[in-house]
Amino acid sequence: MALGIFGQLVPLPVIAFIFIWLIPMPSEIAIGVKLFHKVGAVRHALHAAKVGYDGVYAAGIEEGGHPLDDDVTTMVLTPRMKESLSIPVVAVGGIANGRNLAAALVLGADGVMMASRFMATKECEIHDNIKQELVKRQEQDTALICKSIHLQGRALRNETVECVLETEARGGGLEEIIPLISGEKCRNAWQTGDVDAAPMMVGQSIGLIHSVPTCAELLETMMAEAEERLQAVNARIING
Numbered sequence: 001m002a003l004g005i006f007g008q009l010v011p012l013p014v015i016a017f018i019f020i021w022l023i024p025m026p027s028e029i030a031i032g033v034k035l036f037h038k039v040g041a042v043r044h045a046l047h048a049a050k051v052g053y054d055g056v057y058a059a060g061i062e063e064g065g066h067p068l069d070d071d072v073t074t075m076v077l078t079p080r081m082k083e084s085l086s087i088p089v090v091a092v093g094g095i096a097n098g099r100n101l102a103a104a105l106v107l108g109a110d111g112v113m114m115a116s117r118f119m120a121t122k123e124c125e126i127h128d129n130i131k132q133e134l135v136k137r138q139e140q141d142t143a144l145i146c147k148s149i150h151l152q153g154r155a156l157r158n159e160t161v162e163c164v165l166e167t168e169a170r171g172g173g174l175e176e177i178i179p180l181i182s183g184e185k186c187r188n189a190w191q192t193g194d195v196d197a198a199p200m201m202v203g204q205s206i207g208l209i210h211s212v213p214t215c216a217e218l219l220e221t222m223m224a225e226a227e228e229r230l231q232a233v234n235a236r237i238i239n240g
């Protein structure tokens, strides 16, 4: 596990790319790891390709965490990236089940990345209250916060998020907002299970979370559902 900007506990593979700056990164890097950069705009993706990244995560506005404030959806961003780049494109944002996986592949994605969905899995080391809250909540239950301080984030609507939104609406600045979103508050909330105590950075895909499976169960179900959807759509198109 690792700490993100908001000091939250998230799986290391999810967070690892976030702090890699856009500097030349040759693939021949000694340890042989493929480097992907998270981007929310084609212009950033083109730069990532130019400086040597192996691929990009095309992250739409639906995503939890920190979407770029261009506010473009995964539905549009994925094919735009694909038509503009020759390096692999991984679709990110709003993906939580096999239907989403099938859709992303049809849009041209070489793979998908999910974060919010993995928060509600047995292996995730957050408090069970929060996992159950994610199961209860719907797709409209997130909000974009901190746009006013150029740190846009999508979080679960809760008491703290409403407070941040009110503070931003009346022109409150960094000095008022930062204490509300501090890493320490967030870490404590994830660990104690107090769902109102801090912004929980999750995306609109929470509307698609209906259970708390193991990661293996989640991925097996997703793969089966994607295959079933792709076959059904294929049959519909071929048979008319």
Ligand SMILES: Cc1cc2nc3c(=O)[nH]c(=O)nc-3n(C[C@H](O)[C@H](O)[C@H](O)COP(=O)(O)O)c2cc1C
Pocket (backbone or CB within 6 Å): 004, 005, 006, 008, 009, 010, 014, 015, 018, 038, 059, 062, 063, 064, 065, 066, 067, 092, 093, 094, 095, 113, 114, 115, 116, 117, 119, 200, 201, 202, 203, 204, 205
């Ligand atoms: C708990 C959590 C913390 C996150 N923290 C960050 C972060 O610090 N910086 C960032 O760029 N993205 C962050 N993200 C975004 C993810 O890395 C990922 O791009 C996004 O959540 C994918 O969309 P999804 O949640 O709809 O699957 C975070 C996501 C979650 C769920």
